[in-house]
Amino acid sequence: MQVRHLSLHALAAAACLVAVAPGAVAQAYPNKPIQLIIASTPGGGTDAIGRVLADALSAHFKQTVVPVNRAGAGGTIASESLVRAPADGYTLMVQQNGHTTNPALVRKLPYDTFNDFTPIATLGRAPLVLVAATATGVANMKDLAALGKRKAEPLSFGVSEASTRLAAEMISTATGIPMTAVNYKGTGPAMTDLAGGHVAFSVTTIASTLGMRGSGKFQYVGVLAAQRTPFLPEVATMAEQGLPEVETGAWWGLFAPGKLPPALLQTLNTAVRKSMGDADYKKRVMALSIEPWTGSPEEFDRFIRKEVEVNLRLAKKAGIEPE
Numbered sequence: 001m002q003v004r005h006l007s008l009h010a011l012a013a014a015a016c017l018v019a020v021a022p023g024a025v026a027q028a029y030p031n032k033p034i035q036l037i038i039a040s041t042p043g044g045g046t047d048a049i050g051r052v053l054a055d056a057l058s059a060h061f062k063q064t065v066v067p068v069n070r071a072g073a074g075g076t077i078a079s080e081s082l083v084r085a086p087a088d089g090y091t092l093m094v095q096q097n098g099h100t101t102n103p104a105l106v107r108k109l110p111y112d113t114f115n116d117f118t119p120i121a122t123l124g125r126a127p128l129v130l131v132a133a134t135a136t137g138v139a140n141m142k143d144l145a146a147l148g149k150r151k152a153e154p155l156s157f158g159v160s161e162a163s164t165r166l167a168a169e170m171i172s173t174a175t176g177i178p179m180t181a182v183n184y185k186g187t188g189p190a191m192t193d194l195a196g197g198h199v200a201f202s203v204t205t206i207a208s209t210l211g212m213r214g215s216g217k218f219q220y221v222g223v224l225a226a227q228r229t230p231f232l233p234e235v236a237t238m239a240e241q242g243l244p245e246v247e248t249g250a251w252w253g254l255f256a257p258g259k260l261p262p263a264l265l266q267t268l269n270t271a272v273r274k275s276m277g278d279a280d281y282k283k284r285v286m287a288l289s290i291e292p293w294t295g296s297p298e299e300f301d302r303f304i305r306k307e308v309e310v311n312l313r314l315a316k317k318a319g320i321e322p323e
Contacts, residue, residue: 039078041186045207050094056275100307101162104315118260119300127225148177158190206289231289
């Protein structure tokens, strides 16, 4: 009888350990530095919001979060490096809306957009803007149309990711003005070449233009939104300039590799949402002309699936074939 009594106690103790194991794992995380892949070159909106997040998560977890820039191929290089990492919460990625545009523009992606990633939380959103090199003399869409008629060759548009490429194609389709997309690894290099006169136009985020604002080297032509943005209230929207169909924006989100354990997913989502509620975090993000925006992992997943569907439809309408 005594042996049976001890066995029951042992079983009960084992059951308790199993019951608390998920919580214990969540409490132990993180016990070493976290690598935060940023899907862009230094400079620009993605890099900026990624570094703000790295600081916030470091403070929240009291653990080092190391930003690592991995740019190129419209964000697919960063994404591919993420999906190769273990789903243990120690490799994360800040990605932008190229994640949901690439399926419409890239014929064979090296990953599954839905199954190889765990969406953790959205981080922010902002409208895209069309900017022109000062040398073009273009200040609005009427000027752009006039230039397009005068020029025998297509106008050059600097683009750094799938989302800005699709936006440039939308402008070309809506205006009937031929354009040539010039691809860059990040928005920083694209803006540098625009300022230097190597490309005539670029579609980018307001955040990516802040470093050169007031330089006199470029001009805001229009905001790709239905309503003017408070971050750039003096610039007319495409809708105001007769192109209501040219409407798209940028967003940023935090991802982990696919099949992240639910306890870690909840821990990370909670950390992001608490960080975004901090006044200093909000101030730093707003200073980038980015609107703080977040929610649950389930909401982020639904948003991604809807965005892919919309972008596939837009690419088809614009006659864009995946390359």
